[in-house]
Amino acid sequence: MEMNTLNNNNNNQSDSSSPPQRKRVMNPVDPEEFRKQGHMIIDFLADYYTKVSNFPVRSQVEPDYLRKHLPDSAPLVPEPIESILEDVQEHIIPGITHWMSPNYYAYFPSSGSVAGFMGEMLSSGLNVVGFNWISSPAATELETIVMDWLGEVLKLPQQFLYKSSNNNGGGVLLGTTCEAVLCTLVAARDKKLSQIGRNNIGKLVVYGSDQTHSSFGKAAQIAGIQNVRAIKTKRSNSFALKADSLLSTIHSDVKNGLIPIYLCATVGTTATTSIDPLMELCDVAKEYEIWVHVDAAYAGSACICPEFRSCIDGIEGANSFSFNAHKWFLTNLACCCLWVKDHNALTKSLSTNPEFLRNKASESKQVIDYKDWQITLSRKFNALKLWLVLRSYGVENLRNFLRSHVNMAMTFEGLVKLDKRFEIVVPRKFSLVCFRVSPSTIARSNYYYYHDNNNNNKNNCDDNYHNGHDDYGKLVNDDYLVNELNRKLLESINNSGKVYMTHGEVEGAFMIRFAIGATLTEEHHVIMAWKLIQEHADSLLGSS
Amino acid sequence: MEMNTLNNNNNNQSDSSSPPQRKRVMNPVDPEEFRKQGHMIIDFLADYYTKVSNFPVRSQVEPDYLRKHLPDSAPLVPEPIESILEDVQEHIIPGITHWMSPNYYAYFPSSGSVAGFMGEMLSSGLNVVGFNWISSPAATELETIVMDWLGEVLKLPQQFLYKSSNNNGGGVLLGTTCEAVLCTLVAARDKKLSQIGRNNIGKLVVYGSDQTHSSFGKAAQIAGIQNVRAIKTKRSNSFALKADSLLSTIHSDVKNGLIPIYLCATVGTTATTSIDPLMELCDVAKEYEIWVHVDAAYAGSACICPEFRSCIDGIEGANSFSFNAHKWFLTNLACCCLWVKDHNALTKSLSTNPEFLRNKASESKQVIDYKDWQITLSRKFNALKLWLVLRSYGVENLRNFLRSHVNMAMTFEGLVKLDKRFEIVVPRKFSLVCFRVSPSTIARSNYYYYHDNNNNNKNNCDDNYHNGHDDYGKLVNDDYLVNELNRKLLESINNSGKVYMTHGEVEGAFMIRFAIGATLTEEHHVIMAWKLIQEHADSLLGSS
CATH class of the missing domain: 1.20.1340.10 (dopa decarboxylase, N-terminal domain)
Incomplete structure (x- = not known):
């Protein structure tokens, strides 16, 4: 392509050797x-x-x-x-x-704050691209320091900290847990493949439970790993992944010639905030040289409180740990904190060293280049907002703030228990309450009578009921009716616009998730939400 | 784990059935x-x-x-x-x-603006997590609309637009080109593997040139693809990837039983802004059903100007196209615009459908859930900043603003040409000028005399010269000396703090890259920079 031709088309351009002073078009940073x-x-x-x-x-x-x-x-x-x-x-x-409404209880929260916002403003305003140390030393160094701070607040083992690990460990700020899982999975994959040869990628197998976040399966998919185990959990074990289930699955895989490489354990699952027992799982993993990543996306924040720290007991046996500070730690989206024991495992997989990025500081090996700890090259000055959150609120206030959400969840749980029409589906652990209208209530109620009157589809519904199938041909049984009623209850509440909750499903039971954590939520909002839920239940079930 | 024990440790918690009104700990969104x-x-x-x-x-x-x-x-x-x-x-x-300094000419720019910043503030302040449509319909819909707007401004073929493609095509905002390459590469990989079986992943081969950005090799590495071809380019062809080189590499691979799947073509390479000829490359790719991604990370912005649009002629033969609006389009970091002709290819690889995200809108198939177009689940309200940039400046002003940078680069190029000590290494195409002190200047100069006097290491350097090796044992020849002098020149200028430039290397020649595009740069900054470069050359070479 001849660029001269292009240039000649542009009347503004000239190749004069004594350039005239041209008028400014506009100043977008006035x-x-x-x-x-x-x-x-x-x-x-x-x-x-x-x-x-x-x-x-x-x-x-x-x-x-x-x-x-x-x-x-x-x-x-x-x-x-x-x-x-x-x-x-x-x-x-x-x-x-x-998501910033005090009446937001859906998914998990995305907790913003004044400090988180101000940090994001500073980062956006300075607009540095911190891919390596030299491109903005403060961006790298503040990140290392703040991740050491936060690692200590979480009482992570010293091997996860930069300053105490002979610089083998340390933390990095990514966007989301999906990235943390993908980066560590690729590191674990390549560590194994470097021993057994890259052609064996089809034999690798990775482990999670049926409660593990969907980002795990997606990361495996992206990384080209076919064998993903979602080990079954049970209500009787609070939906935690049992070490013996893991062990027997591994046994069976190994017997079939597969090679275990990675376990994604969860502290605070999405559906019910269940907690995988790290200590036992890490013991099993160790035997098979399996990389253990601990995904505490939501519940990790709570672990800054001494009374919740035991949730990650056993973390010393893991290889990496992450939580999302944008979920429940007042740091505006996005901010995922990842710590690793051995960052060489990450950088072996994720390093690039193109000529245009070569510089003395990097070659001296005295500095971190965070580009090699993540998927992308470019990165913002990530640490500012987390630094501002820690400094603006202080660790003690942050603990109390998280406790206030847990207390509100206890309050809410107490209110649910007082209304005999409802049941708690899974015992509350943090600030999420999983509840539903109980099967016995629905069996006792005139639900179908009221429901059909309201919906003018009595015959249709009756037919379905009697046929044993719904409109979509699914088997209709009592569980189905219970789920449908709860689904309708949730939908009618959400349609009111007054609160927003979402749902989960465990062992076939549809449940409403009431996730407290929006920054503006106070107790009176929670009580109002409960009254609203009761009103909608009244109109669906018929008032008692 | 017994959570009751935990709760009992926390004095603030109570399980009272009539909850007291508790005092607010703090209000982080006051x-x-x-x-x-x-x-x-x-x-x-x-x-x-x-x-x-x-x-x-x-x-x-x-x-x-x-x-x-x-x-x-x-x-x-x-x-x-x-x-x-x-x-x-x-x-x-x-x-x-x-990076916001007017005297910043390193790498490629990261061009911030008032509008880009304000958009980021709105996004951060609203703090919505827009993973699917229902989680914030405006976030999804504005993104679709703005990407159609920008696609039209770029005169992308209708198949890349959402509204004109029977909804098969469309745009999405990711963070960086690395993500765009990884997402499309995984889509291409899985499309092929679904035909030939996942066990054949080791046979897949992907193509770029030796000028392709390092993110391409890294994406292949993450996606588990072993065979990555970096096809050699030549100065005589302006470092563009030639279609016949591609074809012969493919032939050789196919002959060896490998399966070509993906080509990353570049419009505006990092080292020299060279332009791969899309039309010819797409013709070759079509024959082998190879997915063509066009990475125009830097130069894509310029294609909104009619006089530069021909750089992406042939784009109709590609499958996907991306450029970074944070580089040279006034949109604060990070903002990568990716368009695809067939988003089903993306979503087949990247979709997840966990129970907690199920909702009527998604199941109606009437909406886009952008979580399935990207690596991560969570995403910000990405479109606001690009929308603000387009509206605050208007397309005509944006064109003129980009032209002003190109004009300044022409000015700078003219100044370099006037000083016979220097040479332009690769002809300028956009706003990047690649130059160096010429080999003939160095041959004529008293460089070593001055250099050694300044550095007090005459003997050492002489020894190296005579030994034919430098300190690190590399072979020393004339090219090496030329590169070393230019490296020293760059380092001494950067150490002054007055401007910042970085380097590139083509065919063994170290060159200084002068990349204009920082938002605040005006012509007088460029002229000042040139004077500074001359001064440092004077002191290194001896004034003429």
Whole structure:
């Protein structure tokens, strides 16, 4: 391609040897414009936080609602920030599910804070790309330091800390747990393949339970690992992965010529916050040289409290540990904290050393280049927001804040227990309560009578019931009816817009998950939520 | 584990059935505190932009400088924002390499802007997790719309747009090109493996050139693909990947029983911004059913200008296309725009459907769940910042802004050409100029005389020269001397702190890369930079 031709087409270009002083097109980092717009957005967001409890928590829009409100193509000429903010207010806010609402109890929380936000602003404003040390030494060094701080607060074994591990261990800030699992899985894979040859990738096998987060299976898929075991757990064991189940699965795999490499153990599973017993699992893993990653995405935060630290007892036997500070640690999305005992295992898999990045500091081996601890090359100044959270609130306040959520969850659990129509499906451990209208209530209730009157589909429903199949041909039995009623209860509550909860399923039982952790939630919100749940149950079951 | 025991240890917890109203521990989203701190940080950053040209561009700190300025452990009690900002000013800013400085010409730029920053603030402040449609419909829908807008501005074929492709095509916002390459590579891999069986992963082969970005090899490594071809390019062909080189490499691989699956073509390579000829490459790829990804990480932005659009002529034959809006499109880090013709290929590899995420909207198939287009589950409200950039500046201004950088690069190139000591190593195409002190200058100069006097290591250097080896045992020849001098020139300039450039290497020639694109750079900065380069050359070579 001849670039000269291109250049000649552009009248603005000239190849003059004494360049004229050209007029500035625009200044997209004009400090006064930055100041003006920045103050506007700060006020916009402060007002948003003031009003956020009034918005329907789960957005009530229909698919494709937005296209009709926006132009078909990008504007050719600039538009003022005022018009943009008007559009945000008019058209974006109604399409938001308000994760910052005090009435948000869905999934796990995404807990933002003033400190987390300010840290993100500083990072965005400085806009450094911290792929290696020289590209911004402070970005790397603050990350190492803050991860040592937080590792100590969590009482992680010294091998996981940078300063105490002869620099073999240490922490890194990634975006999400998916990345932490993928990076450590690839490290474990390559460690094994370097011993047995890369052609044996098809023989590798990795382990989790049926409660392990979906990111585990996805990471294995991305890493080209076919054999993924989701070992069955049971309610009788609180849905924890039992060491003997792991052992027998490994035995069977080894017998079949497969090669175990990785276990993803979970502290605080997504469905029920169950806790895999690290000590026993690590003992089994050790025997087979299996890399153990501990995914404490949600519950890891709680482990800064002495009374919860025992949840990760046994961590000294693991190879890596991660939790999401954006979930329940006031650090705005995204912030996943990963610690490893031996970062050489990571860097052996993930290092690149292209010419354009070569520099004296890296070659001196005196510095960390975090690009080699993660999937991507580019990375923001990640540590600022976590540093601001730790400093702005202090460890003691952070502990008490987490405890306040656990206390609210206890309160909520107590209220559920007082209403005999409901049952707690799995005992609460942290700030998640899993509950449902109990099967016995539904058996006793006039549910179908009320339900059908409200829905005008009595015959249809009766038919299904009598046929033993629902509309989709699924087998209909009592469990199905119980699940359906609870599903309808959840849907009617979420449709009200007053609170937002989501569901889980264990051993075929649909349950409502009430996950406390949104930063603005206070006890009165929780009590209001419970009253709302009772009202919707009343109208579905018939008031008692 | 018995959680009751844990709970009993915590005096704040009670299981009372009539819950007392408990005092709020703290409010980390207090709107007034948010406002106060927000305004402070905005002013801090506005002041930073005012002063940024005064800071040494490349940080001048030594490894491990920060630990001595910070406490050994996280604070137990809160610290005021004022103290934190003082520490940022005193200890963090000196450790920053100032990517926002007008005197920043290293790597490729990371171009921030007022609009990009404001978009990031809105995204961080709303703090939604947009993994699927229902989790925040606006986050998904705005992304689809904005990617259609930008796709049209780039004149991408209709198949890459959501609205014009029967919804098979479309765009997604990822963090970086590394993710775009990994996602599309995994899609291509699984498409082939679904036909030939997963056990054949060892036979797959992927193609790039020796100029392809290191993220390509890394993505292949992560995806478990062993056979990665870095096809040689030549200066005589402007370091573009030739279709016949590709074809002969494929032939040889196929002959050896390997199975070609993926080509990463580059528009605007890292070293020299060379351009692979898409049309010819896609023709070859088509014959072998090879997925073609076009990585235009840096140069993609320029393609919004009609005079540069021909750089991606032939894109209609590719399967996917990506560029980094955070590089040269005023969108603060990180923002990689990826378009695919067939998103089913992505979602077949990357979908997960755990129970806790099931919802009516997803099951209706009427909506996009972007979690299935990317590696991670969680994602921010990515589209806001790109939407703000497009609206705040308008397409015409954006074009002119990019042109202004190209014009400055032409100016700089003209200045280099005027000084006969220097040579342009590779003809400039966009806003990157690759230059060096020419071999003939060094041959003529008293370089070693001056060099040794300045460095007091005449003997040592002479010895090396005479021995034919340098300190590290490398073969010393004329090329080596030329490279060493240019390396020293670059290092002495970067050590001055007045500008920051980095290097590249092609066919063994070390060259200095002058990459214009930092948002604040104006022509007078470029002219000043050139004068500085001349001064340092004077002192290294002896003034003429």
